[in-house]
Amino acid sequence: MKDGKNSKLALSKITAAVIVVIIIIAAVAVFYLLIKPPSSVTPTTTPTKPSVSGPLNITNATDLMKLVGLNSTPSSPVTITVWDSYSTSEDQAFNQTLAQFEKEFPWIHVDVTYGVGVGCSQFEEAAKGHDAPIVYRDTSNSGGALFCAGLLLNLSEYLPPQVFSLYLNCSISDWSIGKAVYGLPDDINYIVMFYNKQYVPYAPNTTCEMVKIAEEVNTTDHVWGIAYGASDEYGYRFAAWFAGFGGQIFTTQNGQVVPALNSTAMVDALNFWYNLTYDLHINYLAPSTGAGGAEGELFEAGKAAIIFDGPWDLNAYLQALGSNLGAAPLPVVSQTGIRAEPFLGATGWMISNPSVSGATPLQIKAALIFILFVTNCQSDYRLWCVAHDIPANKIAYNEAMAELKAGKLTPSYLNQIMEGILEQAQYTQKFPNIPQMAYYWNSFHTAASEFFAQQINAQTAAQTMESNFINCLKKNGLLSSSFEILPLPPALIDAILLLLSVFMIPEIKYKVKAL
Numbered sequence: 001m002k003d004g005k006n007s008k009l010a011l012s013k014i015t016a017a018v019i020v021v022i023i024i025i026a027a028v029a030v031f032y033l034l035i036k037p038p039s040s041v042t043p044t045t046t047p048t049k050p051s052v053s054g055p056l057n058i059t060n061a062t063d064l065m066k067l068v069g070l071n072s073t074p075s076s077p078v079t080i081t082v083w084d085s086y087s088t089s090e091d092q093a094f095n096q097t098l099a100q101f102e103k104e105f106p107w108i109h110v111d112v113t114y115g116v117g118v119g120c121s122q123f124e125e126a127a128k129g130h131d132a133p134i135v136y137r138d139t140s141n142s143g144g145a146l147f148c149a150g151l152l153l154n155l156s157e158y159l160p161p162q163v164f165s166l167y168l169n170c171s172i173s174d175w176s177i178g179k180a181v182y183g184l185p186d187d188i189n190y191i192v193m194f195y196n197k198q199y200v201p202y203a204p205n206t207t208c209e210m211v212k213i214a215e216e217v218n219t220t221d222h223v224w225g226i227a228y229g230a231s232d233e234y235g236y237r238f239a240a241w242f243a244g245f246g247g248q249i250f251t252t253q254n255g256q257v258v259p260a261l262n263s264t265a266m267v268d269a270l271n272f273w274y275n276l277t278y279d280l281h282i283n284y285l286a287p288s289t290g291a292g293g294a295e296g297e298l299f300e301a302g303k304a305a306i307i308f309d310g311p312w313d314l315n316a317y318l319q320a321l322g323s324n325l326g327a328a329p330l331p332v333v334s335q336t337g338i339r340a341e342p343f344l345g346a347t348g349w350m351i352s353n354p355s356v357s358g359a360t361p362l363q364i365k366a367a368l369i370f371i372l373f374v375t376n377c378q379s380d381y382r383l384w385c386v387a388h389d390i391p392a393n394k395i396a397y398n399e400a401m402a403e404l405k406a407g408k409l410t411p412s413y414l415n416q417i418m419e420g421i422l423e424q425a426q427y428t429q430k431f432p433n434i435p436q437m438a439y440y441w442n443s444f445h446t447a448a449s450e451f452f453a454q455q456i457n458a459q460t461a462a463q464t465m466e467s468n469f470i471n472c473l474k475k476n477g478l479l480s481s482s483f484e485i486l487p488l489p490p491a492l493i494d495a496i497l498l499l500l501s502v503f504m505i506p507e508i509k510y511k512v513k514a515l
Contacts, residue, residue, distance in 0.1 A: 061104045068158070068368040078366050079109040081133040081357070083116040083123070085347070086387075087291075089315035093386035097379040101370065108366045118142060118347070119441075127151050127356035134359045135367050136350050140174040140183065143350050144433030147182035153351045154180045158368055167375070171346040171392035174433060184375045185348035185392035187383060191237055191310050192342075192424045194317055195326045199223065199305040203328035203420070207244075207272070210306070210331050214282040217305045227295040227304035229286035230273045231452030235444030236343065237289070237308050238269070243429055244333035244340035245269040249440060250432065256479060257436050261444070262466035268335065270451055270458040277452070285452060291316035311421050314388045323413040327420035329427050342424070345431030346392055349374060388418065390425075436479075439472035 065073070086094050091114065098110060116122065118138050123146060126132040132151070146152050156164075156179060164172050164181055171185035195203065199217045204210035214225020230238055239249065247265030250257050276283040284304060286294035291313035298304035300320035308330065309317075317325050330340035349371040354364065373379065380396035383389040391397040404422070409415045443465050451461035473479035 064369050064372055067160075067163075067372070068365045070365055073107055074362060076362075077107045077109060078360075078363050079111055080135055080359075080363055080366050080370060082110055082112045082135040082370070083133040083137065084112050084114050085116050085118050085137045086114075087312050087315075089387040090312065090383060090389060093379075093382045093389075094374070096386075097374055097382060101373050104373075105366075105369060108370065110370065123151070124149075127352070130356055130358060132352045132356040134352055134357045134363055135370055136352065137186075137347060138350065139431070140185070140346050140348060140433045141431055141437050143175065143183045143348065144177060145435045145438040146350070147177065147180070148435040151353055151356050152182045153353055153364070154182060155184070155351070155368075156181045158364075159372075163372070166377075166394060167392050168394055168397055170344065171348075174344075174346040174431060175348055177433065183348040183350040184371050185346035186375045186380060187389040187392050188344065188346050188425075189310050189312060189390065190342040190344045190424055190428050191240065191308050191330070192421050193306060193328050193330050194299065194309055195306045195328070196299070196302060196304075196321060197324045197326050198302065200326065203326060204331050206332045206334045208334040211276065211280070211282065214276070214305065215280065218282050221305075223302065224284040224298060224304040225282035226276065226306045227284045227286050227298045228273070228308060229284075229289055229293070229295060230277075231285055231449050232287050233289060233445070233448065234441040235448070236441075238444065238448070239429070240308075240330055240340040240342035241269045241272070241333070242266060244330070244336065244338050245272070246336050246338060250434075250436065257434065258479060259436075259440070259443075259466050259469040259473070261469060262462045266462040266465070267458040270448070270461055272333075272335075274452065274458070278454075311388055311390060314417070314421075318414070318417075323411070325413075325417055327417045329420070329424040339427045341427050341429045343431040344425065344428035348392070388414075390422070436473055439469055439476070439478075443469035443472060 065071070084091070084094065098112070102108065102110060113133065116137075119142055123132055123136055123138070123142075138146075143152065147154070159181075163184075167185055168188065171188050172181065174188075175181055175183040175185055193203070199221055200213055204213055210226075217223055217225045228237070242249070242261075242265060245265040245268045247263050247269065248260055251260040252258070273283065277285050284294075284298065286298065288294045290296050290309055291300070295304070295307050296309065296313060296316060299307045300317065302321075314327075330342060332339045351364065351367045351371065352359065354360075359367065375393060377393045377395035377399075380389075380391040380393035381399055384391050384396060384400045391400055403409060404415060404418055407415050409418060446468060447456070447461040447464040450456045450464070451458060456464070470479060
C-alpha cells in the first residue's frame with residue numbers, strides 16, 4: 001500500500017509539473033502575442049498609402065504625386081535634405097538626374113550634401129541630435145541596422161506593393177526585413193578581380209594560378225603581383241576569401257544569430273594572405289582600398305597587376321588602363337575547391353523617421369517622390385551609361401543587358417570587361433542586412449590589423465574577432481548567453497499567475513511567484 005501511495009504521489013507531482021510546463025508555454029504565447037509591445041518605432045507621421053490596382057503608371061510628375069497621395073501641386077515649396085554617397089563618376093549621372101528632377105518638380109528644392117561615406121555611424125550621430133537628413137543613400141546593410149533601430153521609415157506603409165516589383169528581386173529583397181521594405185535600391189554591387197592585361201596573360205581561375213602569375217609578374221616585370229590591404233580592410237572584401245575557405249560570418253544556435261569567425265576557415269584565410277604578403281612578397285599590404293586609395297593608385301599607375309574592387313570604381317580604371325583592363329570573378333580557392341564569394345548587396349535610398357529629421361508630412365511626400373524618381377528606369381539606366389553601375393531597376397537592367405548582349409557598349413573592349421563583372425554575380429553570397437552585421441566590421445578590423453602587423457597569430461586573431469563581435473552584440477542587446485538564465489519579465493510572470501489561478505494550483509502559484 002505504501003508503494004502504491006508513493007507511486008500516486010509521484011504521478012501527481014509529474015502531472016503537476018507537466019501542467020506547469022504547459023501553463024508556462026501558454027503564458028509565453030500570451031505574453032508575446034498580447035502583452036509584449038512591438039519593437040519597431042512608430043513614425044510620427046500617419047502613412048498615406050494609396051490604393052492602387054493593376055500595373056503602375058508613373059511616367060510623369062502628376063503620376064508620382066498621386067502615388068504619394070498628392071492630387072495637386074502644393075501651394076508652398078518645400079526643401080528636403082539629402083546625403084549622397086556616390087563616387088565621382090556616379091555623381092556625374094546623379095547631377096543630371098537631379099537637374100531633371102528639379103525641373104519636373106520645381107516646388108521641391110533638394111539640398112544635397114555630397115561625399116558622405118557609406119556606413120551608418122555618421123547618420124546615427126546626426127539622429128542623436130535630431131539633425132538627420134530627410135533622405136539618405138547607403139548600403140542595404142547599414143540601412144538594415146538603422147531601420148531596426150527605428151530611425152528609418154517602413155516604405156511598405158507608404159507605397160503600394162506594385163512599386164517594389166519594379167526592382168530586381170535580389171535587390172529589393174536586400175532592402176527588406178520580413179514584410180517591411182526600408183529603402184529603394186539603385187544598383188547591385190559586389191567586388192570582382194580587376195587585372196592589367198599587360199602583365200596578366202589570362203584571368204586566373206584558381207588561387208594557385210593567381211599566385212603563379214603574381215610571382216612571375218614580380219620576377220619579370222618588377223611590379224606588385226597583387227595590391228590588397230587586408231589589414232586596413234574592415235572585412236568587406238575579406239568576407240569573400242573567408243567564404244572561399246569554407247567559412248560563414250553567422251550561424252544559428254538555440255534560435256540566436258551568433259558570430260562564427262573563430263574557425264579553421266578564418267585561420268586559413270588569414271594565413272593565406274599572410275603568406276602572399278610576408279613569405280612570397282607578391283602582395284602589397286596597401287593602407288587604403290579602392291580607386292581613391294593606395295591599391296587603386298598602384299593599379300592605375302601600372303605598378304600592381306591585380307586588385308579586388310567593385311564596378312563603382314570602374315571608370316577610374318578604364319581611364320587609366322583602357323583596353324589593358326580586364327575583369328573576372330574571384331578565383332576558386334585551391335585548398336578547398338570553393339570559389340571566393342563576395343557579398344552581393346545593393347545601395348539605395350532611405351527616408352528618415354521624422355523623429356530624427358524633423359520632417360513635416362509634406363516633406364515626407366516630397367522625399368518619397370524623390371527616391372522614386374532617382375531609382376526609376378531612366379535614372380538607373382543613366383547610372384549604367386555614365387558610371388557602369390549594374391541597375392537594380394528591372395527595365396533599366398533589361399535594357400543594359402540587351403545592349404551588352406548586342407555588343408553595343410563603347411568603347412568596344414568595355415563589352416568584355418562588363419561580361420567579366422556580370423559573371424561574378426553567379427558566385428556571390430547574400431549581404432546580411434541584419435542589425436548584428438553592423439558590429440562585424442570593427443571586430444574584424446581590430447584583430448586583422450594586429451595580425452598583419454605581426455603582433456598576434458592567426459588563431460588569436462580569429463578568437464579575438466569573435467570575442468569582440470560577441471561582446472558588442474551582448475552590449476547592444478542583440479545576443480544573450482546561452483548559459484545565462486534570464487529573469488522573467490514582470491508581465492510574463494503576471495500572465496503565468498493568471499493562468500495558474502484558472503487551474504487553481506495555489507502551491508505551484510506561490511513557487512512561481514517566488515521566482
